[in-house]
Amino acid sequence: MESHELLDSSSSPLLASPSSTAKISLIPARFRIYWLAVVLCCGAFLFGYDTGIIGGVLTFDSFHDDFRYQKAEETNVSSMSVGTQQAAAFVGCFAVWPVNNRYGRRLTTMLCSLVFCAGVVLEVVNLHSLPVFYAGRIICGLGVGGSSSVIPIFLSEMSPKEIRGRLGSYYQLMFTFGILISYWVDYGVKFMPPTSLQWQVPLGLQLIPGAVMGFGMLTSGESARWLVSKGYSEKARSSLAWVRASDVEDVEDELSSIQQGIEDEKHAVAGFTLWELLEWPNAHRILLAAGIFLAQQSTGATALAYFGPQFFSLLVGPGTIDLLLTGIFGLVKVASCGFFIIFISDRFGRKPLLLAGAAFMSICMILSSILVKIHDPGRDSGNVVPAATIALIYLNIIAFNLSWGPLPWPYASEIFPTRIREPGVACGHGMGDFLTVRYP
Structure with a gap:
């Protein structure tokens, strides 16, 4: 009877508890880690969707009418709608760290989901108040910013090493996919009657992946690495056995490897002080990391x-x-991101790709500027200049997704030694984001 119950509980990832283990599972061994990846990557999808959806919403007359602002205020409303979310995401990246370290990846992800969904509610409630809408944008930013710090770590810590790189790449792909879906949702609701629902529907749809991310954590175990670091070795063994759908020797070997890795890290960072970051070799690395993230945002x-x-x-x-052209723009982003993951990611060095990408994007932007300067699309009756400019924008984003889009994160991580990697990447990323928010 016990073995029958054990098999029943392990046959469904929705019913299995993190502590359930079985030598023979009714599901493929990799199903659970892919399920966990799907749930976690909802956070990346959310960030992308939230990034892309606002541009279309701000163009709707229904939004303009409900919030009752003048045409002269449109630029300010657009800036505030985007800037508040970016600034809050920046704060969320850092604010989530003490929660993440103390309460674990699983509960922190659930908290980020709850915060984000609360922000969405404020965004869609029609109180005809821009301050309330901005408050919703801020709260959403805190949620997606926090999740963007937690989820890549959680996914990396739970993934088998042989597919860790592939699953990590899915985060960037789902971010891009979220942007794509947001563009086509904006395009679709453009044909709705110009009522409040026209802008509430695209914003409210964010609740679906937000809820999936939060409730999906109820079907998952905690990060085995975090549990080991807190001294919960037995719970770590159960969590690892659950996500691998096995309790065989491989789990013990992996657990031993995690324990050894944590011990090695403790020795590597023993006696570390923040003053070490100011020593020139380390300060140089931080400036490089900050510079590369700032350059990433400077691509436009x-x-x-x-x-x-x-x-x-x-x-x-x-x-x-x-909006149709924006939707095609999203398709180009997803296709180029997928091409990078499949064919380029680990086959070329970081520096050559970054240099080539920067050169190609510069050419595209220079040519676009020349075309628009010589032939103003707003007054030119022909279609050649707009079409050529749009083509250059598409080529530019392809180059971005093959270079400066995905590469700054691994590059920044790889230039730091183990002893200062975590604070170094955080400082470099934080400085780059701060400069981006302060001087957009």
């Missing part, structure tokens, strides 16, 4: 993600074609 790809509809509207005029 983030601005295109947020304000794609506005950019394309300047080229082709208002209507539905601007």
